[in-house]
Amino acid sequence: MKYIDEFRDGALARKLAADIAREADPRRRYAFMEFCGGHTHAISRYGVEDLLPPNVRMVHGPGCPVCVLPVGRIQAAIWLAQQPGVILCSYGDMLRVPGDNGLSLLKAKANGADVRMVYSSMDALKIARDNPGREVVFFAIGFETTTPPTAVVLQQARALGLGNFSVFCNHVLTPAAIQAILESPEVSTLGTVPLDGFIGPAHVSTVIGSRPYEPFAANNHKPVVISGFEPLDVMQSILMLARQVNEGRAEVENEFTRAVSRDGNRKAQALVEEVFELRESFEWRGLGRVPQSALRIREEFAPWDAECRFPVPEFSIADHKACECGAILRGVKHPRECKLFGNVCTPENPVGSCMVSSEGACAAYYTYGRFRQPGFVAG
Amino acid sequence: MSQVRKDYVRPLDLKHGRVDMTHGSGGRAMAQLIDELFMAAFDNEFLRQMNDQARFLPPAGRMVMATDSHVVSPLFFSGGDIGCLSVHGTVNDVAMSGAQPLYLSAGFILEEGFPLADLKRIVESMANAAQEAGVPIVTGDTKVVEQGKGDGVFITTTGVGVVPDGVDISGHRARAGDAILVSGFLGDHGVAIMAQREELAFDLPIRSDTAALHGLVAAMVEAVPDIHCLRDPTRGGLATTLNELALQSRAGMVIREADLPVREEVRAACEFLGLDPLYVANEGKLVAICAPEHAEALLTAMRSHPLGAAAAIVGEVIEDPHHFVQMETAFGGRRIVDWLTGEQLPRIC
Numbered sequence: 001m002k003y004i005d006e007f008r009d010g011a012l013a014r015k016l017a018a019d020i021a022r023e024a025d026p027r028r029r030y031a032f033m034e035f036c037g038g039h040t041h042a043i044s045r046y047g048v049e050d051l052l053p054p055n056v057r058m059v060h061g062p063g064c065p066v067c068v069l070p071v072g073r074i075q076a077a078i079w080l081a082q083q084p085g086v087i088l089c090s091y092g093d094m095l096r097v098p099g100d101n102g103l104s105l106l107k108a109k110a111n112g113a114d115v116r117m118v119y120s121s122m123d124a125l126k127i128a129r130d131n132p133g134r135e136v137v138f139f140a141i142g143f144e145t146t147t148p149p150t151a152v153v154l155q156q157a158r159a160l161g162l163g164n165f166s167v168f169c170n171h172v173l174t175p176a177a178i179q180a181i182l183e184s185p186e187v188s189t190l191g192t193v194p195l196d197g198f199i200g201p202a203h204v205s206t207v208i209g210s211r212p213y214e215p216f217a218a219n220n221h222k223p224v225v226i227s228g229f230e231p232l233d234v235m236q237s238i239l240m241l242a243r244q245v246n247e248g249r250a251e252v253e254n255e256f257t258r259a260v261s262r263d264g265n266r267k268a269q270a271l272v273e274e275v276f277e278l279r280e281s282f283e284w285r286g287l288g289r290v291p292q293s294a295l296r297i298r299e300e301f302a303p304w305d306a307e308c309r310f311p312v313p314e315f316s317i318a319d320h321k322a323c324e325c326g327a328i329l330r331g332v333k334h335p336r337e338c339k340l341f342g343n344v345c346t347p348e349n350p351v352g353s354c355m356v357s358s359e360g361a362c363a364a365y366y367t368y369g370r371f372r373q374p375g376f377v378a379g
Numbered sequence: 380m381s382q383v384r385k386d387y388v389r390p391l392d393l394k395h396g397r398v399d400m401t402h403g404s405g406g407r408a409m410a411q412l413i414d415e416l417f418m419a420a421f422d423n424e425f426l427r428q429m430n431d432q433a434r435f436l437p438p439a440g441r442m443v444m445a446t447d448s449h450v451v452s453p454l455f456f457s458g459g460d461i462g463c464l465s466v467h468g469t470v471n472d473v474a475m476s477g478a479q480p481l482y483l484s485a486g487f488i489l490e491e492g493f494p495l496a497d498l499k500r501i502v503e504s505m506a507n508a509a510q511e512a513g514v515p516i517v518t519g520d521t522k523v524v525e526q527g528k529g530d531g532v533f534i535t536t537t538g539v540g541v542v543p544d545g546v547d548i549s550g551h552r553a554r555a556g557d558a559i560l561v562s563g564f565l566g567d568h569g570v571a572i573m574a575q576r577e578e579l580a581f582d583l584p585i586r587s588d589t590a591a592l593h594g595l596v597a598a599m600v601e602a603v604p605d606i607h608c609l610r611d612p613t614r615g616g617l618a619t620t621l622n623e624l625a626l627q628s629r630a631g632m633v634i635r636e637a638d639l640p641v642r643e644e645v646r647a648a649c650e651f652l653g654l655d656p657l658y659v660a661n662e663g664k665l666v667a668i669c670a671p672e673h674a675e676a677l678l679t680a681m682r683s684h685p686l687g688a689a690a691a692i693v694g695e696v697i698e699d700p701h702h703f704v705q706m707e708t709a710f711g712g713r714r715i716v717d718w719l720t721g722e723q724l725p726r727i728c
Contacts, residue, residue, distance in 0.1 A: 047712015
């Protein structure tokens, strides 16, 4: 496959591995957080960690849109799906995330709710046009990558005067989350999570560009390298981060130049700006309430905002007591340090969200890497 | 001299007619459907006896029996249809014991309103597949369900066969050190089907690999009688089959990504859809496990058969109390190839 195989080449990987090993100073340790679930997935799937020297460690970040959504919002989506006449449209990954009492959208569907899996926001709009007698709600989730497509359907719904379509908006913002991690006590004062730099998001950065990362690279003195999702991209970015650390630099560098520019996609940004505005704060699983970290639908689009259209209750539901998703999302704990991992909590019966999405740290580690865990007994 | 005139019966309208409830009622309409469609296509000495069962002498040796239900959507796809698929599926399940398949049964659940022209196409495709495989359909059944209670046609086939003496192929026989072989390109069937589903409208030159594998198996057993395991990686793909075999044999497995035969188009389609070819269904491929000293002979036998031309040795069985299937990635790392969780769903961002 052209444009893909070039970035998965084993021989190049070995050369890069040798470069990283040469660059990594044996007298110190390096800990880099890959923010994005897409990177976590690539690292696990291609076995990137096997190619790194022992003193270079990857810390998995919270960049999985399914994982960071708090149980309350999932319960709200289930509530919406259960309203009479509603068709709830959702991306596939969300269907299996457990809400309250182990109920998920998939189980609500089995109990009679009309829940449909869609591949894009446009599919949801089409379902609304094809079912004029039903209320169609699109369960919108995701970081900056999936926000512009949601903006497009909201504009189209307004242009068409579509009266039976609305969006349950859960779009969240990457830079705010990275800032929240850096300000968490484990990183900033306790030092329990030493972080030497970040691998910056790939697809998110195609939209927002590399500029938004510049203030906190400078303010927190942490290097950021924006990286593509292919395994060679990740390795090249690790090398660039190690170089920055060794040279005492804390800059935003762009490894993913084939898709990301400094300013990003201005057209998409303008579109998002027109349809959405900042929420004062939003609850994240693992990070708690983070100020200015999510978007809501502007008042002009209120008729298509599910939170205006329906009296959506505010559910406040605590995570399972023993579930470590929160700590794992902050990079404080590794999946194998969770008591539930691999016994009570598996991809078939997920307790926490990190075990649901293939981009979640627990699912990636369970699916691809658990042979590394000493004494692990398969179920 | 009196003459008994045969009652006139209007022939089935196989061009524009549709299945209705009378075709499953046990009356004349059903008899006519069986006579003009099924009997005409499947014709053989067993069916001609017009009994509710097929009678045959039990052959010498150990008999095997397998059954398989087919509910594929769409019913017609590039490279095949539910008809030939229902023959190949059961023939292959029987053959994976090393057996020569002998007879098939076929049960149809038809949905009211289903076009008879489509049914004719399916039945003829089954008849061709059975003829090519040399395995007659000797008994069958037809039921009709009301509109909305089926999805056009469901077909269940059952097959019996007989295993040659001295052949003992079973999923529990993989031993540490054994070689793992696959018979050809992986993922063709699943990708061909997915490409034709309406919500994924893209053109792909990929055809389903649906095929009867007993000829290939016979050639393999002749070359290496002591094959330890055979299985066709259908639903869940190669990954699922290897996990099943690892669990049954209480062993682990390591495969090499670089050695797995996957077509360029299939890899590209999977990349696009966020799928992993290791988990995509095949309908004309098999996995074989044998002692390492027999691996080359088995590979040669497979490659000499048209259905095994792209066969490859892809890994080996290891000792592992966890029964993990692991893969050396082409990239140079190692990872687990786990059981499939839920359905394969595209990633969202």
